[in-house]
Amino acid sequence: DQQVKQNSPSLSVQEGRISILNCDYTNSMFDYFLWYKKYPAEGPTFLISISSIKDKNEDGRFTVFLNKSAKHLSLHIVPSQPGDSAVYFCAASSTYFGNEKLTFGTGTRLTIIP
Amino acid sequence: DSGVTQTPKHLITATGQRVTLRCSPRSGDLSVYWYQQSLDQGLQFLIQYYNGEERAKGNILERFSAQQFPDLHSELNLSSLELGDSALYFCASSGRLAGVGTDTQYFGPGTRLTVL
Numbered sequence: 001d002q003q004v005k006q007n008s009p010s011l012s013v014q015e016g017r018i019s020i021l022n023c024d025y026t027n028s029m030f031d032y033f034l035w036y037k038k039y040p041a042e043g044p045t046f047l048i049s050i051s052s053i054k055d056k057n058e059d060g061r062f063t064v065f066l067n068k069s070a071k072h073l074s075l076h077i078v079p080s081q082p083g084d085s086a087v088y089f090c091a092a093s094s095t096y097f098g099n100e101k102l103t104f105g106t107g108t109r110l111t112i113i114p
Numbered sequence: 115d116s117g118v119t120q121t122p123k124h125l126i127t128a129t130g131q132r133v134t135l136r137c138s139p140r141s142g143d144l145s146v147y148w149y150q151q152s153l154d155q156g157l158q159f160l161i162q163y164y165n166g167e168e169r170a171k172g173n174i175l176e177r178f179s180a181q182q183f184p185d186l187h188s189e190l191n192l193s194s195l196e197l198g199d200s201a202l203y204f205c206a207s208s209g210r211l212a213g214v215g216t217d218t219q220y221f222g223p224g225t226r227l228t229v230l
Contacts, residue, residue: 004156006156034218036221040222041223042204042223043116043118043204043221043223044157044204044221044226045116045221046218046219046220049218066213067191071227089156089157091157096206097170097206098170098220099162099170100145100170100174100208101162101168101170102147102148102149102150102157102171102219103159103186104156104157104158104159105156106154106155106156107156
């Protein structure tokens with residue numbers, strides 16, 4: 001049962017344009033969401049997070065939007081740069097579970113075209 | 115550099131064997147997590163330790179076990195290895211528990227296990 005889904009395995013975007021990565025979840029108990037970026041041969045690197053009490057969080061070029069009613073979140077990168085080419089994972093956790101485990105999506109490979 | 119270290123980087127072994135993966139968390143972090151990433155899959159949570167005690171268990175096979183030592187480093191033991199155990203194994207660490215304040219998990223570079 002895939003509780004966190006990233007339905008686009010890959011995405012290509014021109015340099016300078018906006019990249020939008022999407023993530024859907026099914027468990028309404030999730031109340032904290034994160035995006036991680038992963039380069040080959042490296043571990044995932046934390047990018048940005050959002051609590052369910054917010055609908056938007058911004059950090060520089062990265063903005064995460066949360067739509068709780070639709071159980072959907074998205075990561076916007078603007079402007080996109082070649083160094084943004086990586087695999088992006090969406091993850092979720094819940095303070096109700098009594099632990100801090102993360103449930104990950106399967107990832108979206110973002111390629112920025114110069 | 116996340117501050118989380120994992121050894122070894124690569125491990126090649128045969129079916130039926132036993133291996134131990136090691137993780138040192140970031141300085142001051144009390145929680146250690148283990149995740150498995152198989153080919154083209156997301157990261158699957160295996161187990162979490164907090165300050166030496168098991169805190170949460172995911173879909174960890176009975177052939178796998180873990181522990182966290184007093185110096186807070188952790189080891190993941192995989193035994194009776196099968197071909198399907200070939201994967202990337204990541205360790206992550208964090209400082210606080212949920213509810214005390216949101217915290218981020220920082221990941222190590224992973225150990226790539228190949229079972230032949």
